[in-house]
Amino acid sequence: MTATDTHRSIEAIWRIESARIIAGLARMLRDVGLAEELAQDALVTALEQWPQTGVPDNPGAWLMTTAKHRAIDRLRRHQLMERKHEEIARELEAEQADAMPRFDAMLDDDIGDDLLRLIFTACHPALPAESRVALTLRLLGGLSTAEIARAFLQPEPTIAQRIVRAKRTLADKQVPFEVPRGEELAERLDAVLGVIYLVFNEGYTATAGDDWMRPALCEEALRLGRILAGLMPRQAPVFGLLALMELQASRMHARSGPDGEPIRLLDQNRARWDRLLIQRGLAALERARQLGGEAEPYTLQAAIAACHARAASAEQTDWNRIAALYATLAAVAPSPVVELNRAVAVAMASGPAAGLALVDALRDEPLLANYHLLPAVRGDLLEKLERHGEARTEFERAAALTRNARERELLQTRAASCAQHATNG
Numbered sequence: 001m002t003a004t005d006t007h008r009s010i011e012a013i014w015r016i017e018s019a020r021i022i023a024g025l026a027r028m029l030r031d032v033g034l035a036e037e038l039a040q041d042a043l044v045t046a047l048e049q050w051p052q053t054g055v056p057d058n059p060g061a062w063l064m065t066t067a068k069h070r071a072i073d074r075l076r077r078h079q080l081m082e083r084k085h086e087e088i089a090r091e092l093e094a095e096q097a098d099a100m101p102r103f104d105a106m107l108d109d110d111i112g113d114d115l116l117r118l119i120f121t122a123c124h125p126a127l128p129a130e131s132r133v134a135l136t137l138r139l140l141g142g143l144s145t146a147e148i149a150r151a152f153l154q155p156e157p158t159i160a161q162r163i164v165r166a167k168r169t170l171a172d173k174q175v176p177f178e179v180p181r182g183e184e185l186a187e188r189l190d191a192v193l194g195v196i197y198l199v200f201n202e203g204y205t206a207t208a209g210d211d212w213m214r215p216a217l218c219e220e221a222l223r224l225g226r227i228l229a230g231l232m233p234r235q236a237p238v239f240g241l242l243a244l245m246e247l248q249a250s251r252m253h254a255r256s257g258p259d260g261e262p263i264r265l266l267d268q269n270r271a272r273w274d275r276l277l278i279q280r281g282l283a284a285l286e287r288a289r290q291l292g293g294e295a296e297p298y299t300l301q302a303a304i305a306a307c308h309a310r311a312a313s314a315e316q317t318d319w320n321r322i323a324a325l326y327a328t329l330a331a332v333a334p335s336p337v338v339e340l341n342r343a344v345a346v347a348m349a350s351g352p353a354a355g356l357a358l359v360d361a362l363r364d365e366p367l368l369a370n371y372h373l374l375p376a377v378r379g380d381l382l383e384k385l386e387r388h389g390e391a392r393t394e395f396e397r398a399a400a401l402t403r404n405a406r407e408r409e410l411l412q413t414r415a416a417s418c419a420q421h422a423t424n425g
Contacts, residue, residue, distance in 0.1 A: 236293025
């Protein structure tokens with residue numbers, strides 16, 4: 001194995017093992033920042049040694065053991081600073097024989113619980129939303145600062161500062177490394193799910209930049225969602241979100257053309273949809289319902305995605321069912337974006353005029369003032385009504401509002417098509 005191959009192996013191993021190592025250390029040290037620092041030290045040691053010695057048979061255990069040694073050294077130094085040297089030295093000598101086994105037991109006990117604690121800590125409400133996302137991808141995804149910066153089109157120093165400030169906030173506020181209980185659990189779980197879904201959405205339809213999608217972010221969100229479902233098997237919202245992400249991810253291969261151009265849902269080749277992900281999504285949706293989460297927002301959105309997944313063609317889609325689900329979602333989690341989506345479903349079920357009436361009712365909604373999909377949807381409905389001049393204006397406005405280059409190109413193409421029809425008409 002060449003040095004390059006070894007480094008690739010280390011990168012893959014780190015992505016898989018880092019969260020478990022950081023979580024185990026954090027439970028011992030009660031300091032997420034220090035736990036990550038020691039885990040990173042172990043990674044550096046691997047990068048130095050493995051190209052010469054080869055990758056160990058159990059690389060995860062090797063990294064854990066190396067990080068563990070460094071944690072024990074750090075704890076000893078801390079104790080030496082706080083207590084008399086002679087006294088602690090005698091204790092260390094007496095405890096030398098069983099120090100490592102005890103530490104092993106503490107690290108290896110309930111790794112699943114440790115991961116759950118790490119997820120809730122990284123998504124703590126004491127942190128701003130953007131910091132929760134960066135810290136979650138760093139601690140639980142094993143992504144480097146540079147990778148996170150590239151994913152969100154942010155300068156690397158900006159992401160680095162968010163992560164540093166987040167760790168400092170957790171330390172300064174002495175945020176406990178624990179899973180919340182009782183009434184607090186639901187609120188905190190909602191924050192965790194919100195972070196995971198934000199990561200997924202940014203991958204599914206990039207806010208800005210030259211790429212329509214960033215699949216690596218979707219994959220990372222899916223991985224975190226699956227981990228969370230395994231750790232919290234009785235929480236309906238977890239399975240609702242997992243179902244939604246699995247079902248949406250099933251379409252990713254069909255959402256863009258050979259040159260990366262966006263392909264709208266109704267124009268997609270459904271033979272390219274991933275049937276395995278659809279099956280997993282439908283199974284997670286059923287689990288959410290069995291747990292009593294049928295009226296949960298994520299479950300309702302997953303049910304909408306399931307309507308698309310079950311339709312063999314765009315023409316066979318049950319748009320009346322989708323419109324009804326959006327109406328229920330609007331009652332459970334009111335939002336002008338939900339109302340806009342409901343208008344699209346109503347237009348598909350009852351005609352563009354019916355949908356346009358609902359869209360027009362949203363034109364003065366402050367939260368949608370700079371939302372490019374409002375004029376994009378309005379343009380689509382006006383085009384179907386053959387009001388091409390008005391449709392062109394809406395598509396041009398939508399193109400000016402979006403920050404995604406691929407989406408802008410699509411909207412400009414549609415505006416040009418409407419202009420041509422208006423001229424010919």
